[in-house]
Amino acid sequence: MRDPAFIRNFCIIAHIDHGKSTLADRFIEKARVVDSRKMQDQMLDNMDIERERGITIKSQAVALEYEAKDGKTYTLNLVDTPGHVDFSYEVSRAISACEGALLLIDATQGVEAQTLSNMYMALEHDLEIIPVINKIDMPAADIAETRRQIEHELGLDPEGALLVSGKLGTGVDELFEAIVERIPAPRHKAEDPLQALIFDSHYDPYRGVIVHLRVFGGSIVPGQRIRLMNSGAEYEVEETGKFRITLAKTEGLGPGEVGYIIAGIKTVSDVRVGDTVTDAARPAASALPGFKEVKPVVFSSIYPMDAADYDELKEGLEKLKLNDASLVYEKDNSVALGFGFRCGFLGLLHLEVVQERLEREYDQAIIMTAPSVRYRIKLTSGETIFIDNPADYPGPSRIEAAEEPYIKAQIITPLAYIGNLNTLCFDKRGTLVSQNHLDERRVELIFEMPLAEVLFDFYDKLKSTSRGYASFDYEVIGYRPTKLAKLDILINDKPVDALAQLVYEPNAYERARKTCERLQGAIPRQQFKIPIQGAIGSKIIARETINPVRKDVLAKCYGGDITRKRKLLEKQKEGKKRMKMVGDVELPQEAFLAVLRENEENER
Amino acid sequence: MFAPPRSLYVHVPFCRSKCAYCDFASAPLAEAPEGLAAALVDATLHRIDELVARFGPASGGFSTVYVGGGTPTVLPRPLFARLLEGLARRVVSPCEWTVEANPESLDREALAIMRGVGVSRISLGVQSLDDALLRDLSRPASAAVTEAALALAVEAGFSVSADLIAGLPRAGGLAGEAAWLLDRGVCHLSVYDLILEEGTPLSARAARGELALLSEDEALAERMRLESLLIARGFRRYEVSNYAPPEAESLHNLAYWRMDSYLGAGPGAVSTLVQGEVPGASLRLEEMRDPESYLRACSGEIANPATETPIAPRDAVFEALMMGYRTVFGPDHAAFRARFGCTPPELLPRSLAAWSSRLVPAASWPGARASWPGARPPVPRSADERALDGRGLDLLNRFLLDCLAELEERSPSCG
Numbered sequence A: 001m002r003d004p005a006f007i008r009n010f011c012i013i014a015h016i017d018h019g020k021s022t023l024a025d026r027f028i029e030k031a032r033v034v035d036s037r038k039m040q041d042q043m044l045d046n047m048d049i050e051r052e053r054g055i056t057i058k059s060q061a062v063a064l065e066y067e068a069k070d071g072k073t074y075t076l077n078l079v080d081t082p083g084h085v086d087f088s089y090e091v092s093r094a095i096s097a098c099e100g101a102l103l104l105i106d107a108t109q110g111v112e113a114q115t116l117s118n119m120y121m122a123l124e125h126d127l128e129i130i131p132v133i134n135k136i137d138m139p140a141a142d143i144a145e146t147r148r149q150i151e152h153e154l155g156l157d158p159e160g161a162l163l164v165s166g167k168l169g170t171g172v173d174e175l176f177e178a179i180v181e182r183i184p185a186p187r188h189k190a191e192d193p194l195q196a197l198i199f200d201s202h203y204d205p206y207r208g209v210i211v212h213l214r215v216f217g218g219s220i221v222p223g224q225r226i227r228l229m230n231s232g233a234e235y236e237v238e239e240t241g242k243f244r245i246t247l248a249k250t251e252g253l254g255p256g257e258v259g260y261i262i263a264g265i266k267t268v269s270d271v272r273v274g275d276t277v278t279d280a281a282r283p284a285a286s287a288l289p290g291f292k293e294v295k296p297v298v299f300s301s302i303y304p305m306d307a308a309d310y311d312e313l314k315e316g317l318e319k320l321k322l323n324d325a326s327l328v329y330e331k332d333n334s335v336a337l338g339f340g341f342r343c344g345f346l347g348l349l350h351l352e353v354v355q356e357r358l359e360r361e362y363d364q365a366i367i368m369t370a371p372s373v374r375y376r377i378k379l380t381s382g383e384t385i386f387i388d389n390p391a392d393y394p395g396p397s398r399i400e401a402a403e404e405p406y407i408k409a410q411i412i413t414p415l416a417y418i419g420n421l422n423t424l425c426f427d428k429r430g431t432l433v434s435q436n437h438l439d440e441r442r443v444e445l446i447f448e449m450p451l452a453e454v455l456f457d458f459y460d461k462l463k464s465t466s467r468g469y470a471s472f473d474y475e476v477i478g479y480r481p482t483k484l485a486k487l488d489i490l491i492n493d494k495p496v497d498a499l500a501q502l503v504y505e506p507n508a509y510e511r512a513r514k515t516c517e518r519l520q521g522a523i524p525r526q527q528f529k530i531p532i533q534g535a536i537g538s539k540i541i542a543r544e545t546i547n548p549v550r551k552d553v554l555a556k557c558y559g560g561d562i563t564r565k566r567k568l569l570e571k572q573k574e575g576k577k578r579m580k581m582v583g584d585v586e587l588p589q590e591a592f593l594a595v596l597r598e599n600e601e602n603e604r
Numbered sequence B: 001m002f003a004p005p006r007s008l009y010v011h012v013p014f015c016r017s018k019c020a021y022c023d024f025a026s027a028p029l030a031e032a033p034e035g036l037a038a039a040l041v042d043a044t045l046h047r048i049d050e051l052v053a054r055f056g057p058a059s060g061g062f063s064t065v066y067v068g069g070g071t072p073t074v075l076p077r078p079l080f081a082r083l084l085e086g087l088a089r090r091v092v093s094p095c096e097w098t099v100e101a102n103p104e105s106l107d108r109e110a111l112a113i114m115r116g117v118g119v120s121r122i123s124l125g126v127q128s129l130d131d132a133l134l135r136d137l138s139r140p141a142s143a144a145v146t147e148a149a150l151a152l153a154v155e156a157g158f159s160v161s162a163d164l165i166a167g168l169p170r171a172g173g174l175a176g177e178a179a180w181l182l183d184r185g186v187c188h189l190s191v192y193d194l195i196l197e198e199g200t201p202l203s204a205r206a207a208r209g210e211l212a213l214l215s216e217d218e219a220l221a222e223r224m225r226l227e228s229l230l231i232a233r234g235f236r237r238y239e240v241s242n243y244a245p246p247e248a249e250s251l252h253n254l255a256y257w258r259m260d261s262y263l264g265a266g267p268g269a270v271s272t273l274v275q276g277e278v279p280g281a282s283l284r285l286e287e288m289r290d291p292e293s294y295l296r297a298c299s300g301e302i303a304n305p306a307t308e309t310p311i312a313p314r315d316a317v318f319e320a321l322m323m324g325y326r327t328v329f330g331p332d333h334a335a336f337r338a339r340f341g342c343t344p345p346e347l348l349p350r351s352l353a354a355w356s357s358r359l360v361p362a363a364s365w366p367g368a369r370a371s372w373p374g375a376r377p378p379v380p381r382s383a384d385e386r387a388l389d390g391r392g393l394d395l396l397n398r399f400l401l402d403c404l405a406e407l408e409e410r411s412p413s414c415g
Ligand SMILES: Nc1nc2c(ncn2[C@@H]2O[C@H](COP(=O)(O)OP(=O)(O)O)[C@@H](O)[C@H]2O)c(=O)[nH]1
Pocket: A014, A015, A016, A017, A018, A019, A020, A021, A022, A023, A054, A055, A056, A083, A134, A135, A136, A137, A138, A164, A165, A166, A167, A168
């Protein structure tokens, strides 16, 4: 176990795309943990989806041995943190595992929403913050302006900011020295009772659950009996180790150290990020602060495209769940789509990540229903129920009062878009709580608004109204009264349960109109005319028609065209597999997505 | 054993200029290297000998010949004569011999050469009679040039077919243009909906919104006007895009739609040799598309001038359906049974039932020209032979997708 004086625990915090993963790669490379030739780009992001979307989903840590200018070798524990608002609780846990943070700012973008929110989080945990101006190799980099923002918007000393290009590695040596000099060493002692913070966990098919933790006081060794202080569960430690590029076994983990333990834990949902590990025989007096159970706030049902694939979908979800404690699901069924699962997510991005992973990693063709928030309903009987599934809607006569979850939304935008963004948020039933001028160009808007409004069309509109300049962050703040209605969608005169939505009653007409319009755009023409209707109870409030297909034939087909035309039809037939027969209408997978997403071409 | 080919296609990969919508294997002749066209004519004739030696038919027994392109008539006259005379030596009195022509390159001399070797039919690339539209499509002809070429061809006694392109606004309307052509002796029409092929100048213009296309409703109305005109003149829609009076159909093209064996020579041409009897794969040969590589391959300098691909019985069945249902004749049950051991109703009970309202009794094969292999005594088709009706033809892809799904669910052989 290492002398805490030679340990530095730090994380990199940044707005998304400011270059965190890229810089992490340079660190590892410079520290020669891996040969640079063997480096994959962004090796900390090891899931496919992440690479494609360029976001970090699960936090991971890595330990680097660094020989400083003072001739001594330090262990630098880098904790990579996730970069999206859906995972902000995980960010906060990763931050609290550190003594310092590199606050990375893209010199071409300047300070953005999550730069601020992450910095506040780091300050709350008393972290030493080192501002780092990144991407200085880019022609559009504006170092002077970024410095100015560091001073005026973050209130940090711009003289202490380091200039770096994560891409080229420029300035990284100086950054190492700054970490050693400026970030404090851990101050805890080996004699204290064990207190270690779980900041992540992942499932390894060969080794079971690997718990990522940071030891504060005491130490942890194989054979030790441990207790998770919030859940109460006890386990025996089988192995301890550090994060190199692979897991490297150690004899134990001492105070201040970051590493992993394996302790016969079956699934990641048995361990909660933020829980405290202590010694079962000599427990600490209290758990580390800040534990919070993450709760899903967005719900949607997942069905297999082909009902025969139900068992495969179930297996896929079970496997995903091994690595994703925040995913919750239970059995569900639909008249239109058969058996499936009702799932809860931390947010829309989380939902999309699960969707993509199911499709890609587990090769599942799936349909997801319109996401919903969870409503709190007081029934006339006096009973209170929670519903997130339109199928459970009790009907207006049984509802005494309904409430829906609200969020506090933080939007940072250039001045020019304030008017449009205010209009957007007012349209989304938001109320402006405060408007703070960050500098002469940019403003922070704080809104309170229903979470449900963010699920439908919000992100895209936010981006288009602000030409991509506004950034957005939110937290759920509680329930407020609402007027709830259930919008039914009828296709060819038959209600399709999987398309039903719970809506704010005064917006039902608008929502029904949009849904019908989008379905009209997403459902391919069929041989007959198909009415699409939106209804509340028995009242039709919106209607569109899909005209029958007029012509679907290849105009020319002679001796030289046969192979090409056959292959074209074979390809189209494969596409048809992504169609779901609902009654006598073929619905493509996109029809279900169309309900959720803005598509400019569909809007008239 | 493959069924011997009775139809021969010859490809001439040159035109006067490139039309804005064209993605065929064709390039402007003026841009071709000196001597390329002549060398290709010789190589193509030589290639025909190779193919015939390998697949038949014995002693030049082709029923139909089709010289297409490109624009065969763009060839300099001596070369045009060399090609046609070379073909005439290899083919013994076919019952139909078509040559494609474009109005701007059809003159008395070309017609005389064709007459001399026994060409019977000319397929004229008219596309439109609206000069503004023709210019828009970068077509070199005009209505006046077309009128003159057509008069010469009819006068010389050829049976003339004309191509029209549908889906674009034009001064005289589609039906108006068709009437004009029929009045001047055209006895077969091919009307193709414009296809915006990727990579063509026209599709780029369409993507930029610079192309006025007819709306779906307008296009439908144009088609309906065209069809009522053609019906009144005794024509029928005998294939998705082709109209003719009975017995004036293109026999060569019918061979494709019946999925009989056929040979193709010249750059980009395709041959298909169908298996004569069950079981076994058919064979498809696709000649190289690039004229210069084709030349070198034909002279033995590099490998085989064609890519040869066996067509598995399952794919061959689908191809026979895909082609057969394009016509009012439908797939031929006798040929189906001989090749695959079963008939469409046995293969596709579900799809045929689902589409029963769009299926009508199959028309009898044109029989007048007796040496054509599809021709038989004018006996009625068997009672269960079916073809799609007009609306069915318009929805052919949907029907074929149902067929494809049903075929996939069953075992490869007929039960
Ligand atoms: N030119 C330049 N591009 C960079 C630099 N650092 C990161 N990038 C690019 O910025 C994008 C986002 O980087 P990434 O590391 O994924 O950001 P993260 O979302 O903060 O993890 C990627 O396309 C990187 O290649 C840099 O220093 N210079």
